[in-house]
Amino acid sequence: MHIRKRLSGFLLGLGLAVAAAQAQQPLRIVVPFAAGGGTDQYARLLASELTKHGTQTIVENKPGASGIVAADSVARSKPDGTTLLMSSLSILASNTVMYDKLPYDPVKSFTPVTQIAYQxxxxxxxxxxxxxxxxxxxxxxxxxxxxxxxxxxxxxxxxxxxxxxxxxxxxxxxxxxxxxxxxxxxxxxxxxxxxxxxxxxxxxxxxxxxxxxxxxxxxxxxxxxxxxxxxxxxxxGYDIEALLWYALSAPAATPKDTVDKLNRAVNQVLVDPDFIARSQAIGMEPRGGTPQALADYVKAETQRWVPLLQRLDLPKQGQ
CATH class of the missing domain: 3.40.190.10 (Periplasmic binding protein-like II)
Known part of the structure; x- marks a missing residue:
């Protein structure tokens, strides 16, 4: 009986330790470009500030195929709020025209969290x-x-x-x-x-x-x-404007309360005066907002750029 109690206590302690380790799992932002580029610099600045504000965050680079490698990885991740994709126009809209088949669905595979910047x-x-x-x-x-x-x-x-x-x-x-x-x-x-x-x-x-x-x-x-x-x-003499924008997207089944919590944490950083100054020094303009605002913006950008791609009739890309 004594041995059983000790074994039960050990298993309970082990379960609590595993749960604690899972609870302390850092937030991972997957960047679809190689390390050292502009988006990577900004992602690392954001991750550093999130960590300072109490949300331990790391950056993982998964370059390749216009963001498809990174997007597919995040789409397949557990929807537990620990993995986010640094998304953009290519991942959420234009890849649908440029590739015959995608391993993810730009609309169904992700849930919007927040915009984070533009330039x-x-x-x-x-x-x-x-x-x-x-x-x-x-x-x-x-x-x-x-x-x-x-x-x-x-x-x-x-x-x-x-x-x-x-x-x-x-x-x-x-x-x-x-x-x-x-x-x-x-x-x-x-x-x-x-x-x-x-x-x-x-x-x-x-x-x-x-x-x-x-x-x-x-x-x-x-x-x-x-x-x-x-x-x-x-x-x-050329009337053209084109703003690059960056956002954070989570796997589709991520719970709403988890998404809202992530949105609040990120937006808290985005309005910090010191963060804004450091972002502008590397050419970024922080811009946050609600998950719905991001969804509406992506829809508008899709309607603007996808028809252009279709008119260009470019050859389909391989993966």
């Missing part, structure tokens, strides 16, 4: 190029067809779609070279393997400040505070 699409080029802005680049492209190699973080990412839309508007064509994230593409640009890249200011900012890259144009109604000398596309 305008820009085009950067090496500083040794024979053109210094978008207007000059268009003239060069028309005089030298198919001579410009353009990198992007992925085929269905906005930083490819927006430049594609612009090329159609300007009547030019570049050779698109997709990479698994922003950072590998920028490294290829530095190595002269590509000439220009659709991106955001976060990743190339250090290279722009060092004089190795130049911002050719900003797809926004105003110039960027980080590079005030860089003109907008509108200033150069």
């Amino acid at each position: 305008p699409t820009i085009i950067v080029g090496r500083s040794d190029l024979p053109y210094k802005n978008i207007k000059e680049m268009v003239a060069y492209a028309k005089a030298h067809p198919d001579k410009i190699n353009r990198g992007s973080p992925g085929a269905s990412v906005l930083t490819n779609l927006a430049p594609l839309a612009f090329e159609g508007m300007a009547g030019i064509r570049t050779t698109h070279i997709p990479f698994n994230g922003d950072s590998p593409g920028l490294q290829a640009l530095l190595g002269s393997q590509t000439d220009i890249q659709g991106t955001s200011i976060t990743g190339p900012l250090q290279h722009v400040k060092a004089g190795k890259m130049r911002v050719l144009g900003v797809m926004d109604s105003k110039r960027l505070p980080q590079v005030p000398e860089a003109p907008t596309f509108k200033e150069q």
Whole structure:
């Protein structure tokens, strides 16, 4: 009997220890790009602040196939509030056009948690190029067809779609070279393997400040505070705006109270003045909101960009 009591006590203690370990499991934000890029920098900044505010958070990079690798991983994760996807237009909308078949459903596989940031699409080029802005680049492209190699973080990412839309508007064509994230593409640009890249200011900012890259144009109604000398596309005669946005999505069956708790924790960080200042220093503008606000925004962006992709009639991508 004494042995039984000790065994029961041991098993009870073991069960409590397992439960405690599960309760202390950190929040994992899965980033669909390689480490070192702009989105990764922001995700790590957010994770650090969440940890400081009491929600232990880690970042896991799962690059590949325009976010499909990361999205599939999170869609298959336990809906217990410990795994979130850093989602974007490509994952939640444009991949449906770019790929014949997806291992996840952009609507049914996830539940929205909150928006976390936005920034305008820009085009950067090496500083040794024979053109210094978008207007000059268009003239060069028309005089030298198919001579410009353009990198992007992925085929269905906005930083490819927006430049594609612009090329159609300007009547030019570049050779698109997709990479698994922003950072590998920028490294290829530095190595002269590509000439220009659709991106955001976060990743190339250090290279722009060092004089190795130049911002050719900003797809926004105003110039960027980080590079005030860089003109907008509108200033150069092209009426196009394209905002990159980032959000957090959870596996579909995650309970509403868990989603609401995560939403409150993240939004608490997003309005912190110090966090806002540090985010803006790397080119990000924090923006939060409710789960419903994110769902409505994704729907509006889908209605804007998916028809463009369909009109372009691009070849389907493999996985």
